[in-house]
Amino acid sequence: MQDETTLNVKKQQETASGMSLYFRLLGYVKPSIVYFLLSVFGYILYSSMQPALAALLKYIVDVVSNGTVVEGRMLIPMAILGVFLVRGVGTFLGSYCMAKVANNVVFDLRTSMFNKMVTLPSSYFNNMPSGRLLAKLTYDTERVIDSVTQAIQVILREGLTVIGLLGYMLFINWRLSLLFLFVIPIIGLVVRYASKRFRKLSLKIQNAMGGVTDVASEAIKGHEVIKIFGGNEYETRRFYKAVQENRRSQLKMELTKALNVPIIQFIVAISLSLLIWMALDPAISSSMSAGDFVAFIGAAGMLSKPMRQLTSVNSILQKGIAAAQSIFAFLDLDSEKDTGSKTADRLKGDISWKGLTFSYPGMDKNALSDVTLSLPAGKKLALVGRSGSGKSTLANLIPRFYDVNDGCLFIDDENINDYLLDDLRKNIALVNQQVVLFNGTIQENIAYGGLKDASEEEVIEAAKAANAWGFIQELELGLQTLVGENGVLLSGGQRQRLAIARAILKNAPILILDEATSALDTESERAIQQALDKLMENRTTIAIAHRLSTIENSDIIAVVDHGQIVEMGSHSELLAKNGAYAQLHNQQFSDIAE
Known part of the structure; x- marks a missing residue:
């Protein structure tokens, strides 16, 4: 019993979640409310012409049966032209204005997503493949535009048409019309089941599409490596698997849609058959004129198309809700935290690390452990050590790409967390x-x-x-x-x-050089080094280098190993110690000599 209750609560939450997502999505319609109302007005015009056609059919039958064809000869053709003229105006207003609304919604969503993306912390980009981000900005927003244009368009146009036709049928014979009310709960059950499956499959398709863009993006960026190392077959297999998963989910979606529509159509057909069978009963039809009878059957027949389209729109709606779920989850991510309040026009550049410990999000191992180091303003600090020792991490904490876990990092005797982020990075x-x-x-x-x-x-x-x-x-x-x-x-x-x-x-008063001359030839490197030496005058500089020849004139050289500073001093001081720096220096210059 408890499990059943839990399941029911979960189902209610899913329904509420889907509705809240869609209502949140419709919140983006507010700036285009004028176009939306014009679109609604257009669809009201369109849908009102369906019962008008049924009424016109009644009039034609009555004119013919009463022998007053001459009087109606001019009126009927003019009425037909008027009906289709109003329908045309309604279709134009509804379709164009709704397209305008939908494009504005997608524009706002995409700009909001991009604005959010540029404020996200570095850790997000390290964990999220670029292909997935592109899929959110392109594929997901396309699904949203379908749910706003096609879905609302069909719901308004066909929904109002159904209401208008049912209203006219109730006006002619309310007893017969009540039969349709009995099939609505049955249709609702079918739609409810299909909705859940559509949503689930839509999420699978979105994830699969993200996988497709991931593989394609990597193949484009790494096309030279693929060619040199013979990765064509491997990348082809990866892409095949990603596309295959997308195709499998898409086919399941189409299967559900293909079953959903005919089942509901058959239920509607049963109700229409019963309706016509009952209408043909002399006891019922005797109270109706020939025009009433033909108009009633015509209106009932006209219900089939809008009801079929109303049921087929469910898959589009669920795709849009699934896409909205992905988009809003992205928009609800926490932006990069700016806890600072202190402005900084131009800093002097006095930097000190005090007992600093840091580990990357999701990693158990510390990238830096208990680092204590001082760099006076205008001086040059060189960080050397093996790859992965923590040199770049030590430098990247200065512009606050990541926040310090333990310890403190000060600039001009102020904790960097106290500076406004933009002001800090301007320096x-x-x-x-x-x-x-x-x-x-x-x-x-x-x-x-x-x-x-x-x-x-x-x-x-x-x-x-x-x-x-x-x-x-x-x-x-x-x-x-x-x-x-x-x-x-x-x-x-x-x-x-x-x-x-x-x-x-x-x-800027603070300069970070992370292997700044690594891609230069010897002649350019020499010229650049002269320019950098001039640039670094009276500036606080943190230089990360593998080539020790480029940092020999540094004021402070710190040797980093396994996230800790194992040696520190000037070039001559460290060589005299004959420790880790001397070992790196001798090894590098012996390699050059060879």
């Missing part, structure tokens, strides 16, 4: 090992985001300082040259120099 410039460029011009990539108001002269000066102006001048369009997706039309060294030019243009 930091970053050059990653994996350079990120956007599909725009060279000028747009150097003067990116908050730097967009920089003059062309300032952009050129930054490019010169980064040793990038030489190759930019050789390009036909110069600064207006398109770089392609992630700078694919440029070489690795050119991309790196544009990223350095962007950091130079920002002129």
